[in-house]
Amino acid sequence: MGNNKTPLQSSLCKRLNKDRALILGYLKSKIEKGTGLSFIKLKSKYNEEQLFYISLKYVTTTKKALCSAMEIPIEAGCRYKRKFEKRGLLVQSVNEIICPFTNHPAHLISTNSDEFEALRKSNQMKLF
Numbered sequence: 001m002g003n004n005k006t007p008l009q010s011s012l013c014k015r016l017n018k019d020r021a022l023i024l025g026y027l028k029s030k031i032e033k034g035t036g037l038s039f040i041k042l043k044s045k046y047n048e049e050q051l052f053y054i055s056l057k058y059v060t061t062t063k064k065a066l067c068s069a070m071e072i073p074i075e076a077g078c079r080y081k082r083k084f085e086k087r088g089l090l091v092q093s094v095n096e097i098i099c100p101f102t103n104h105p106a107h108l109i110s111t112n113s114d115e116f117e118a119l120r121k122s123n124q125m126k127l128f
Helices: 006-033 039-045 048-058 063-070 074-086 113-121
Strands: 091-096 103-111
Touching: 006 039, 006 048, 006 063, 006 091, 039 103, 048 063, 048 074, 048 103, 063 074, 063 103, 091 113, 103 113
Parallel strands: none
Antiparallel strands: 091 103
């Protein structure tokens, strides 16, 4: 099958892919800086569930963006989110934002207790 995209569509797809790569790189660098470990070391030191939890201490973002950045399957991320929410260790924003990774409405999540009050209150939360 041939590519039926117009030149404009192709250009927009390329731009979107670049934007997504920048977002993922930013998230990884914030997590690396916060933990003091490289991405490779984080992946070897922690299992996926631990990595999900620890990463959200250093970034407040959407589940899809975090899972993509940390190479965690989204289905596993859903389980981890639910588990940590039930234990009171993760808070999801009341309001949705437009996810910079997917461009769709989504909630912000965090395991950083300093962020919990803001997430429970407002949609004025600063992304990342």
